[in-house]
Each structure stands twice: as C-alpha cells, then as structure tokens.
Amino acid sequence: MAPSNQLEVPQKSRVTVVGSGNWGSVAAKLIAFNTLHINSFHDEVRMWVFEETLPSGENLSDVINRTNENVKYLPGIKLPKNVVADPDIEHAVRDANMLVFVTPHQFMEGICKRLVGKIREDAVAISLIKGMEVKREGPCMISSLISEILGISCCVLMGANIANEIAVEKFSEATVGYRENKEIAEKWVQLFNTPYFMVSAVQDVEGVELCGTLKNVVALAAGFVDGLEMGNNTKAAIMRIGLREMKALSKLLFPSVKDNTFFESCGVADLITTCLGGRNRRCADAFARNGGKRSFDELEAEMLQGQKLQGVSTAKEVYEVLSHRGWLELFPLFTTVHEICSGRLAPSAIVEYTEHSARLPLLESPVHLN
Ligand SMILES: NC(=O)C1=CN([C@@H]2O[C@H](COP(=O)(O)OP(=O)(O)OC[C@H]3O[C@@H](n4cnc5c(N)ncnc54)[C@H](O)[C@@H]3O)[C@@H](O)[C@H]2O)C=CC1
Numbered sequence: 001m002a003p004s005n006q007l008e009v010p011q012k013s014r015v016t017v018v019g020s021g022n023w024g025s026v027a028a029k030l031i032a033f034n035t036l037h038i039n040s041f042h043d044e045v046r047m048w049v050f051e052e053t054l055p056s057g058e059n060l061s062d063v064i065n066r067t068n069e070n071v072k073y074l075p076g077i078k079l080p081k082n083v084v085a086d087p088d089i090e091h092a093v094r095d096a097n098m099l100v101f102v103t104p105h106q107f108m109e110g111i112c113k114r115l116v117g118k119i120r121e122d123a124v125a126i127s128l129i130k131g132m133e134v135k136r137e138g139p140c141m142i143s144s145l146i147s148e149i150l151g152i153s154c155c156v157l158m159g160a161n162i163a164n165e166i167a168v169e170k171f172s173e174a175t176v177g178y179r180e181n182k183e184i185a186e187k188w189v190q191l192f193n194t195p196y197f198m199v200s201a202v203q204d205v206e207g208v209e210l211c212g213t214l215k216n217v218v219a220l221a222a223g224f225v226d227g228l229e230m231g232n233n234t235k236a237a238i239m240r241i242g243l244r245e246m247k248a249l250s251k252l253l254f255p256s257v258k259d260n261t262f263f264e265s266c267g268v269a270d271l272i273t274t275c276l277g278g279r280n281r282r283c284a285d286a287f288a289r290n291g292g293k294r295s296f297d298e299l300e301a302e303m304l305q306g307q308k309l310q311g312v313s314t315a316k317e318v319y320e321v322l323s324h325r326g327w328l329e330l331f332p333l334f335t336t337v338h339e340i341c342s343g344r345l346a347p348s349a350i351v352e353y354t355e356h357s358a359r360l361p362l363l364e365s366p367v368h369l370n
C-alpha cells in the first residue's frame with residue numbers, strides 16, 4: 001500500500017495537434033511555447049503530418065524534425081524544438097488527452113473514422129477548422145462530427161487569425177466557443193493564450209464555428225469585387241450584407257446562437273481580415289480577373305502551393321442546405337457566390353444580386369421561417 005503521506009501528483013496534460021498546414025504549424029508554435037512554460041502541460045507537442053515527399057526526396061516530417069521548420073507550409077519560421085512531427089496518426093494521438101484538430105475540413109470525416117478506438121478515454125478536443133459537412137439530416141459542424149464519431153467533447157477556436165501574421169508574432173485575438181464545461185474552455189484558453197495572441201471564451205460553440213465557416217463564403221464575394229476593381233464602398237457593402245446573411249443563417253440553423261458572438265474576434269474581425277488578406281479573397285480576385293475562365297481548382301493549385309481553400313466547398317455546402325430548406329432566395333449573396341464558383345453566373349453577378357439582397361427586409365425574425 002502507498003504511504004498515506006505521499007501527495008498525489010496531478011497528471012500533466014499531453015497535447016497533440018492533428019494537422020500541420022499553414023495554421024496547423026502556427027498553432028503548434030503557440031501551444032509549444034505555453035507547454036514549455038506552464039507546469040500543468042507536458043513539454044512535448046506532437047504534430048501529425050500528412051506525409052509527403054519533398055522535391056529533395058526527403059519526407060516532410062523528417063525535414064521538420066531536422067530543421068524545426070515546416071518548409072512547405074510555413075517556410076522561414078522556426079518551430080520550438082518541443083514540436084515533434086509524427087507521420088503516424090495513431091501513434092501521434094495515442095498518449096494525448098488534449099487533441100487540437102486543424103486540417104482542411106474536407107479531410108476530417110476520414111481522419112475521425114481512423115481514430116475511433118485509438119484515442120485516450122479522457123481525451124478532449126478543440127477544432128480550429130473553418131468548414132462544415134452536409135449530411136442527409138442537414139448541416140453538421142466539424143466540432144459535432146468530431147464529438148459524434150469520437151465520443152468526446154469538442155470546443156472550437158476561431159478568430160481573425162491569418163496564420164502568417166501570427167507566425168511572426170503580430171498581435172491578434174481569438175475566440176474559444178464552448179458548450180457547457182467552462183473549466184475545459186479555460187484550459188484551452190490557457191493553452192493558446194500568449195502576449196501576442198489574446199484568447200477569450202464564449203458559451204456559443206455553434207455561433208463561433210458558423211462565424212468562422214461562413215465568412216469564407218463572404219471572402220470569395222469580396223475577392224470577386226476586388227477582381228472587378230469595384231472599389232472600397234462596394235466591398236464594404238458586400239461585407240455588411242455578408243455579415244447579415246451569416247447572422248441570419250446561423251440563427252436559423254441554431255436558434256441558441258448569440259448576437260454578441262458576431263462582435264467577438266470570430267465574428268466581424270475575422271470577416272474583415274479574411275476579406276482583406278485571406279487566401280479565399282486572393283483566389284477569388286484572380287478568378288474574377290480571368291472572367292471565371294480558370295477554375296478554382298487550377299488557381300488553388302497554382303497560387304497556394306498545396307494549401308487549401310475552404311470557401312469554395314463551403315459555398316457549395318451552404319447552397320445545398322439553403323436549397324434543401326427552400327431558403328435560396330433569402331440568402332442571395334451566399335447563393336450567388338456558389339453560382340459564380342460553379343460557372344453558372346459571371347463574377348459580375350455578385351453586384352447585381354447583392355443589390356437585390358441589400359433591399360431585402362428579411363431575416364430579422366427568423367422564427368417565421370422554420
Ligand atoms: N491558414 C490560415 O491563415 C488559417 C486557416 N484556418 C483553418 O485551418 C484549417 C487548416 O488550414 P491550414 O492549416 O491553413 O492548412 P493548409 O491549407 O495550409 O494546408 C493543407 C493541409 O492539408 C494537408 N492534406 C493534404 N491532403 C490531405 C489529406 N488527404 N488528408 C489529410 N490532410 C491532407 C496538407 O498536408 C496540409 O497540411 C482550415 O479549416 C482553415 O480554414 C483558420 C485560421 C487561419
């Protein structure tokens with residue numbers, strides 16, 4: 001029997017980051033700084049790498065571990081030495097009780113299915129992923145997908161977070177969304193918060209996640225306007241109307257979504273930064289300048305070098321939800337963005353249809369629509 005005067009040492013939390021793209025690598029950098037400095041976390045941060053062979057013939061994960069740099073997705077930034085790249089996903093998650101999911105959203109269902117039965121029983125998750133899946137029953141947010149497939153609680157972290165800016169430690173803010181357990185949310189805040197990355201928590205997981213997801217569709221609209229050289233007033237109009245549609249759709253889908261969430265970093269601030277400086281905006285700008293003649297797949301491959309756009313597939317997913325529920329006419333901006341991306345309308349349609357949207361008196365009383 002253990003001597004009765006022996007103090008029980010609390011177990012340190014072990015963190016694994018599932019994903020190592022542009023934001024995934026920066027998230028690992030933020031987290032690894034904190035795990036080194038906060039006693040309740042184990043120093044090492046595992047980062048699962050979707051393995052690929054670099055032009056040099058080396059594996060990406062080997063290069064990250066040798067150079068402490070993700071030379072493909074975050075070149076020029078040193079990662080702390082306690083970030084360990086691991087190409088074996090089951091091995092990477094095995095010992096972790098805090099799982100940070102940060103991959104493009106289209107890969108998450110497959111990843112979760114691979115992890116069933118492979119994670120610790122006491123594991124909790126957070127999703128940094130901006131996107132959704134559409135099932136026969138309706139939209140399924142990525143945090144719900146994680147919770148449902150893996151049977152664990154899942155918070156979200158979203159915000160005005162262009163990864164390359166946070167990588168060089170420029171100040172920004174982020175919002176953690178949680179469902180019930182404030183203690184877990186506070187632990188996530190502690191894990192991410194640094195002097196240049198200010199994180200706060202709100203009890204509105206769907207509101208936070210829908211903000212992060214839907215703003216990518218508005219960013220495409222903003223990019224079209226830039227590509228058409230329509231100027232700042234038009235772009236501001238697109239952002240305002242987009243925000244209105246974001247709020248209306250979020251509340252229609254989840255009546256519990258709170259108005260205040262749209263004023264957090266995950267809301268209006270993320271919308272602004274993505275419409276000014278994001279990848280979705282940049283590719284949509286090029287799409288419009290080419291008169292819609294080069295596909296988004298082609299532009300993504302050429303302009304992003306392996307990084308992935310989320311807005312184009314999200315626009316399609318949103319369109320499916322709207323169409324299934326008979327709401328297309330209530331959301332002209334969201335609808336038009338998908339129709340432009342899929343080649344049914346010219347990029348200039350964004351303004352014609354948005355003018356129509358601006359005149360719609362709708363969406364303040366969504367209860368009528370259910
Ligand atoms: N980059 C940014 O500034 C920000 C991104 N986000 C969100 O974070 C999420 C992840 O984006 P990033 O880290 O930027 O990724 P990324 O777009 O830079 O990189 C793509 C990633 O997907 C991986 N990949 C490619 N094929 C795969 C497959 N079949 N299965 C699994 N993984 C595969 C690649 O290895 C790479 O890690 C997205 O939802 C994005 O919207 C959120 C905030 C900021």
Ligand SMILES: O=C(CO)COP(=O)(O)O
Nearest residue numbers: 159160161162278279280
């Ligand atoms: O989500 C982002 C910033 O918060 C990044 O947006 P992009 O994927 O358009 O670059």
